[in-house]
Amino acid sequence: MGENHQARFDPKTYFDYCYQFATVPGQKDNRRFVNFVLCQLSKTFSTGKYQGQRLIEVGTGPTVHTLISACQYYDEILASDYVDSNRSEIERWLRAEEGCFDWSAHMQYVCDLEGKRTPQIIADTLRQKVKRVLKCDVCLENPFHPIKVPPADCVISSLCLEAACKDRESYRRSLSSVAGLLRSGGVLVLIGDLDENYYTVGEQRFACVNLNQEFITATLSELGLTVEEFNLQQAEDRTGNLKCDYAASFHLIAVKR
Numbered sequence: 001m002g003e004n005h006q007a008r009f010d011p012k013t014y015f016d017y018c019y020q021f022a023t024v025p026g027q028k029d030n031r032r033f034v035n036f037v038l039c040q041l042s043k044t045f046s047t048g049k050y051q052g053q054r055l056i057e058v059g060t061g062p063t064v065h066t067l068i069s070a071c072q073y074y075d076e077i078l079a080s081d082y083v084d085s086n087r088s089e090i091e092r093w094l095r096a097e098e099g100c101f102d103w104s105a106h107m108q109y110v111c112d113l114e115g116k117r118t119p120q121i122i123a124d125t126l127r128q129k130v131k132r133v134l135k136c137d138v139c140l141e142n143p144f145h146p147i148k149v150p151p152a153d154c155v156i157s158s159l160c161l162e163a164a165c166k167d168r169e170s171y172r173r174s175l176s177s178v179a180g181l182l183r184s185g186g187v188l189v190l191i192g193d194l195d196e197n198y199y200t201v202g203e204q205r206f207a208c209v210n211l212n213q214e215f216i217t218a219t220l221s222e223l224g225l226t227v228e229e230f231n232l233q234q235a236e237d238r239t240g241n242l243k244c245d246y247a248a249s250f251h252l253i254a255v256k257r
């Protein structure tokens with residue numbers, strides 16, 4: 001599935017399709033979804049309960065929005081994705097290159113929730129703390145093979161595993177590899193979609209493994225993680241959504257025993 005994304009996933013179309021805050025016809029759930037993610041991540045990290053030295057994000061895509069809330073609580077951040085052009089987009093944003101995607105509206109949204117930082121402070125923090133942008137393949141036992149990375153205090157992943165895995169067995173294996181990146185006591189923050197069979201990026205359609213809450217919580221428990229929170233947002237208009245056929249989005253927090 002990684003090779004399929006490498007060949008057909010276009011980061012610029014993905015930005016326009018999912019992360020422009022302007023309303024796009026047929027995709028009115030986009031802003032609701034992004035707000036749900038930003039809100040849940042803000043709540044998670046503003047407790048101050050989760051902090052440490054190292055944060056890894058797996059399957060970051062070309063985005064940085066999932067790191068906006070967490071970045072103030074970790075010293076070093078590693079971002080990663082299978083697709084070369086996605087990693088290049090992150091690197092372009094880190095260098096503040098002309099024409100890179102503008103995340104300031106997303107940062108402003110989080111600032112309004114927090115009532116403290118400014119988008120400029122967030123951008124500066126991220127640019128200082130994201131130390132590495134690595135190729136990763138969540139289908140490998142060590143997703144960063146042949147590079148070995150030290151155990152992380154926090155792992156975040158958003159919408160990656162369901163897109164990277166063809167069935168529940170491979171999802172279980174990938175979740176095990178992702179959990180393997182955490183130190184004991186470390187926290188996994190996982191964002192995804194339930195009951196989804198495909199998503200599209202422009203004309204390109206990508207298959208997803210169909211998941212439900214029971215399967216995810218049981219799998220995490222088998223893998224030695226305790227689920228502390230499982231938050232859901234139901235899709236508003238499943239049939240009118242041209243982007244994907246998800247029934248709900250989830251955000252979960254699980255701690256490695």
Ligand SMILES: C[S@@+](CC[C@H](N)C(=O)[O-])C[C@H]1O[C@@H](n2cnc3c(N)ncnc32)[C@H](O)[C@@H]1O
Pocket residue numbers: 001002003005006009058059060061062063081082083086136137138139157158159160161163164
């Ligand atoms: C729907 S995008 C999610 C991107 C971003 N995390 C977000 O929340 O918008 C799915 C991502 O999974 C990545 N991906 C697909 N297969 C992968 C694999 N085997 N290992 C790592 N990443 C993979 C794709 O390159 C893509 O960036």
